[in-house]
Amino acid sequence: MRLPDFTLHQPRTLAQAFAVTRDGPFDWLGGGTDLLCNYKWRINVRANVISLRRVPELRQGLLGAGRTLSEVEHDPVLRARYPAIAQAASMIATPLIRQSATLGGNLLLDTRCWHFNQTAEWRFAHGSCLKAEADVCRVLPDPGNLCVAAYSGDLAPVLLAYDARVVLAGPSASRSLPLREFYAADGIRRFRDKKPDEVLVRAELPADAEHWTVRYQKLRLRQAFDFPEGGVAAAVRWDHGWAADIRLATTAYDSIPLLHEDLVAPHRGSSLDDEAIEQIAQALEETVRPMKNTSMSPSYRKKMARVLCRRALQDCRPQGV
Amino acid sequence: MRDGSASPDPVRMSQELTPDTTIGQRLPLVDSWEKVSGRGVYIEDMRFPNMLHARMVRASVAHGLVRRVDLGTARRVPGFVAALVPGERGTDIHFGVLPISEDETALSAPRVLYQGDIVAAVACEDELAARDAALAVRVEYEERAPVLRPKDALQETSDPLHARSVGGTNIHKTVDQAFGDVERAFAEAHAQAGGEFRFHGVNHAFTEPIGCIAVPEPDGRMTLYSATQVPHYVHLALAKVLEMPLHRIRVVKPLVGGGFGGKSDPFPHEMVAALLARKTGRPVKVIFDREEVFLNNHGRHPTAYRLQVAADREGRLTGLDAHALIDGGAWASFGVVTTYYNGVLSQGPYRLPAFRYGGRRVYTNKPPSGAMRGHGAVNARFALETSLDELAEQLGTDPFDLRAQNALPPNTVTLNHLRITSNGFLECLERVRSASEWDRKFRRLPYGRGIGLGCGFYISGSALPIHRTRTPQSTVHVKIDVDGGVTIHSMAADIGQGSDTMLAQCVAEAIGVRMLRCRVLAKDTDTAPLDLGSYSSRVTFMAGNAALRAGEVIRRKLTHACARLTGRRAEDFVPGGDETYVHRDEPSIRVRYDDALAEALADNGALIAKGVYRAPKLGGGHKGSGAGLSPTYSYQAFVAELEVDAETGFVKVEKVWAAHDVGKALNVTAVEGQIEGSIHMGLGQALSEEMRYGGGQLLNGSLLDYKIPTPLEMPEVEVHIVESNDPEGPLGAKECGEGALAPILPAVANAIYDAVGVRLREVPMTPERVLAALEDRSRRERRAGVAAGKSA
Numbered sequence A: 001m002r003l004p005d006f007t008l009h010q011p012r013t014l015a016q017a018f019a020v021t022r023d024g025p026f027d028w029l030g031g032g033t034d035l036l037c038n039y040k041w042r043i044n045v046r047a048n049v050i051s052l053r054r055v056p057e058l059r060q061g062l063l064g065a066g067r068t069l070s071e072v073e074h075d076p077v078l079r080a081r082y083p084a085i086a087q088a089a090s091m092i093a094t095p096l097i098r099q100s101a102t103l104g105g106n107l108l109l110d111t112r113c114w115h116f117n118q119t120a121e122w123r124f125a126h127g128s129c130l131k132a133e134a135d136v137c138r139v140l141p142d143p144g145n146l147c148v149a150a151y152s153g154d155l156a157p158v159l160l161a162y163d164a165r166v167v168l169a170g171p172s173a174s175r176s177l178p179l180r181e182f183y184a185a186d187g188i189r190r191f192r193d194k195k196p197d198e199v200l201v202r203a204e205l206p207a208d209a210e211h212w213t214v215r216y217q218k219l220r221l222r223q224a225f226d227f228p229e230g231g232v233a234a235a236v237r238w239d240h241g242w243a244a245d246i247r248l249a250t251t252a253y254d255s256i257p258l259l260h261e262d263l264v265a266p267h268r269g270s271s272l273d274d275e276a277i278e279q280i281a282q283a284l285e286e287t288v289r290p291m292k293n294t295s296m297s298p299s300y301r302k303k304m305a306r307v308l309c310r311r312a313l314q315d316c317r318p319q320g321v
Numbered sequence B: 001m002r003d004g005s006a007s008p009d010p011v012r013m014s015q016e017l018t019p020d021t022t023i024g025q026r027l028p029l030v031d032s033w034e035k036v037s038g039r040g041v042y043i044e045d046m047r048f049p050n051m052l053h054a055r056m057v058r059a060s061v062a063h064g065l066v067r068r069v070d071l072g073t074a075r076r077v078p079g080f081v082a083a084l085v086p087g088e089r090g091t092d093i094h095f096g097v098l099p100i101s102e103d104e105t106a107l108s109a110p111r112v113l114y115q116g117d118i119v120a121a122v123a124c125e126d127e128l129a130a131r132d133a134a135l136a137v138r139v140e141y142e143e144r145a146p147v148l149r150p151k152d153a154l155q156e157t158s159d160p161l162h163a164r165s166v167g168g169t170n171i172h173k174t175v176d177q178a179f180g181d182v183e184r185a186f187a188e189a190h191a192q193a194g195g196e197f198r199f200h201g202v203n204h205a206f207t208e209p210i211g212c213i214a215v216p217e218p219d220g221r222m223t224l225y226s227a228t229q230v231p232h233y234v235h236l237a238l239a240k241v242l243e244m245p246l247h248r249i250r251v252v253k254p255l256v257g258g259g260f261g262g263k264s265d266p267f268p269h270e271m272v273a274a275l276l277a278r279k280t281g282r283p284v285k286v287i288f289d290r291e292e293v294f295l296n297n298h299g300r301h302p303t304a305y306r307l308q309v310a311a312d313r314e315g316r317l318t319g320l321d322a323h324a325l326i327d328g329g330a331w332a333s334f335g336v337v338t339t340y341y342n343g344v345l346s347q348g349p350y351r352l353p354a355f356r357y358g359g360r361r362v363y364t365n366k367p368p369s370g371a372m373r374g375h376g377a378v379n380a381r382f383a384l385e386t387s388l389d390e391l392a393e394q395l396g397t398d399p400f401d402l403r404a405q406n407a408l409p410p411n412t413v414t415l416n417h418l419r420i421t422s423n424g425f426l427e428c429l430e431r432v433r434s435a436s437e438w439d440r441k442f443r444r445l446p447y448g449r450g451i452g453l454g455c456g457f458y459i460s461g462s463a464l465p466i467h468r469t470r471t472p473q474s475t476v477h478v479k480i481d482v483d484g485g486v487t488i489h490s491m492a493a494d495i496g497q498g499s500d501t502m503l504a505q506c507v508a509e510a511i512g513v514r515m516l517r518c519r520v521l522a523k524d525t526d527t528a529p530l531d532l533g534s535y536s537s538r539v540t541f542m543a544g545n546a547a548l549r550a551g552e553v554i555r556r557k558l559t560h561a562c563a564r565l566t567g568r569r570a571e572d573f574v575p576g577g578d579e580t581y582v583h584r585d586e587p588s589i590r591v592r593y594d595d596a597l598a599e600a601l602a603d604n605g606a607l608i609a610k611g612v613y614r615a616p617k618l619g620g621g622h623k624g625s626g627a628g629l630s631p632t633y634s635y636q637a638f639v640a641e642l643e644v645d646a647e648t649g650f651v652k653v654e655k656v657w658a659a660h661d662v663g664k665a666l667n668v669t670a671v672e673g674q675i676e677g678s679i680h681m682g683l684g685q686a687l688s689e690e691m692r693y694g695g696g697q698l699l700n701g702s703l704l705d706y707k708i709p710t711p712l713e714m715p716e717v718e719v720h721i722v723e724s725n726d727p728e729g730p731l732g733a734k735e736c737g738e739g740a741l742a743p744i745l746p747a748v749a750n751a752i753y754d755a756v757g758v759r760l761r762e763v764p765m766t767p768e769r770v771l772a773a774l775e776d777r778s779r780r781e782r783r784a785g786v787a788a789g790k791s792a
């Protein structure tokens, strides 16, 4: 299948990149493994595509937005100090796709839905949907004008579990904000206040990140290719055998990756024994509301939230416990 | 000297292979170098001057009448050249792979039968323009209620989808067969097992998307280059649709990137390309994208299967009762054969004194089903082999023992008159039983880990040709000229399975020269003699025999030359290694191939020879007795060992031991490749692949959403090649490319039962279904208050 026509811009600096944004409708391009697939299916195609591959700022830092997932997966520092990030990256798509896919594109991955990620012919036969050419939702009769397409990135829950920040650069200013304040619960708008001409430069981990044990569990039919049908990242900061602090984040269960503070709050300071883990896992199962818009059924995905959560938390316990 | 074509007896040389033989060795396929180096030419690589690109306009409704096709803005798309719309000449001429059920037309009008059916087509200067123009075509439909569920298709209707369905319903084909006293078998049964099974549709998902190029030649002929398994049937269909004599049409098959039955029908897009080429006078290319491949489908039929099998106190099988409701989708395709195969191929590898089968294939408003690797046998085999597992448990026998006890002997005839000759089934059973350490593991592994057995039986070439002609099913020509190279012409379609390599091996063996001398030209109907194509696992058996016979004729010409050069008798010269012929009693008398050839060419010119194969007359006289007849059959026994995650329902198949009676492995690497590939494909259907629909709309027509197992899902496979040396097979060989698929599905299901104690009867056995079965079992156990069988 061929790509549609568009103009590809390949700026070498952020300033050049921002200059092109004034030319009309555009999309940023990382590795293109998400965007260009949608383009091939004639989904929300824009006239200008601005590649960020040649902008050096994005390749700087441990979590530069322009680093490929393959680099992230094999980075010795990440593997030694923040293994969950390297591990989650290694579970994304396929080895070949990870050669082009970027960390930035992964965090900004478009939301996905069975009624949306389809060819133009399919969508037109179907009547299309909110997120593409029509104004109805095919998943919920009345979604309240919010799109319920699933956010399906694998790195976001892990970075949320680390309480990472993201650094954005725009034509006039740069800023940094917690990742937990970045996304919006709407599959179309997707971000709270990110402006279209802002670029993700990198993610940053908090100073205490190394004191956390973070583990990620991903639900998918096949061990490669498949987007998460559910993903749970758990993080525990151990203090002499006590779970001094706990975080739990999910992906693929909603149009936004979510941090579940209140589910873990009662167990802070506990020993995080099997019973505590089961309580959290059960609470998570009751909390998540998967939609009928991906490959696996919502009821199964919901049940699996508990298993994923239990396993992620158990994995966080020190070896041998 | 005898002409090869007159030779009634099969050529069999397995005991006396030539000194330089390649038979039974490991060889790379002859086309692997061009493929791995990227130089191989597929349809997508081919370009012709002035070539147009066509794109199909596909129905957006599952069922309806086309009221109007409005090209509208399509004409204004830059690069638009022509369109083909309903009503144009040739677009409504019926064709189809089986002459008894030709129900397809180039364009589906006035009635569209599934969402994706081809209504019109556009031809433009480039692919992008064609896509834009096709999207711009507006079609108005008068929508009709679609028939989506097979059971609805059984009902009488005032508006059947096809004119020629059974008795005012949407039933396409009915088969009812009974042999022996089935009622009594069940009335007197000591034990019986079975149930209702459900199989979702699967697609071949070959790598190379479907495509073709129609080229109108200056002399008024039409050439079609097409990625097809059946150049001959495409040839026939084109002649019909173009209303041209066969000799004015040429079909060329370039490299084909996989077929698995999905390229074994003449297709509407091939007719569309030819009609557009005729209309524009320019070459027209069609390349499907992946979604179109899924919509074109012709994959394995979704099927509801009901089966009961009975046994007496001694564990002898006494009866089999099977019923299939088969979802054919929009067209007939190979469906008549499918309907028979779902029953008749269950008559082996076990001896059955009573057998009843009822099959209904129905039309529905979904993408057409057709032939797919293991055609007609896979779903039925699952039902039978899992029921046998259950039966063994009831009888308190080991599943291996039950099967061995009931194995068909060699050289016998089944109830439905299938002639059984070579049969390595017992050896297959023995080999995997010991290799897998079955006796140590079966019912003894910890909860969550299991081992299971599945067996199989498959035709090695359909004995009855589709068209009732007296033409041989395979003909092979061999030519040798002054360069000494051996040119092999055949229309056997190499689709990646390695038939070109097989032809080269057979001819080289028969002549007694190195395979490197051979070049196979198996692609062009203008030059190659007739072969029916690559389906029904027929090519090695039929074209292989024809190739051997052609090679034999050449060798006799060469040994006669030896005789002239040495003054000895021609019959005494045999291949002596290093491309020489040696006198069998006086080994010092040797003639080099080059010298023999020079002598043979003198005054004569190029050596040419022909070999043919025609299946012997087989079968009984009952209705439908032709179905399932084959000159021989292959046998399989597979064991799978796996792990079930009882919390998630995930199944991880860890190892498969696969024994297959291939008659004789001509090329060990190719045989192993076929078996491993079949297992990969079968595991897809077993665990994850499924065409899913929302109403009549296919939901997962992409390789992301249609879940083919990746290498990470692939278990280690240990292939056990069993050689029963078939008396009629070429050098003893028989099929190995299709029969190897079916056994893996029941092997997995039976292993799941061994692991966690639940029987799955819906395929694919996805994690969700496995988990649902486990939950169901716990609910039942809780209700019964007892823990039956194996539990955690």
Ligand SMILES: Cc1cc2nc3c(=O)[nH]c(=O)nc-3n(C[C@H](O)[C@H](O)[C@H](O)COP(=O)(O)OP(=O)(O)OC[C@H]3O[C@@H](n4cnc5c(N)ncnc54)[C@H](O)[C@@H]3O)c2cc1C
Binding pocket: A027, A028, A029, A030, A031, A032, A033, A034, A035, A036, A037, A052, A058, A065, A066, A069, A091, A092, A093, A094, A097, A100, A101, A102, A103, A104, A105, A106, A107, A108, A109, A110, A152, A153, A154, A155, A198, A199, A200, A201, A225, A226, A227, A228, B704
């Ligand atoms: C077969 C297949 C399987 C996949 N499986 C998975 C999976 O399992 N898990 C998963 O998480 N993903 C998966 N993906 C999606 C994708 O490959 C990855 O998420 C990848 O990391 C996206 O990165 P990219 O650089 O290719 O993104 P792109 O396609 O280049 O961009 C994605 C989006 O982010 C925007 N963007 C990119 N970089 C920036 C930036 N620096 N600043 C602002 N906006 C930016 C783009 O405009 C676009 O909207 C899969 C894709 C395919 C084709």
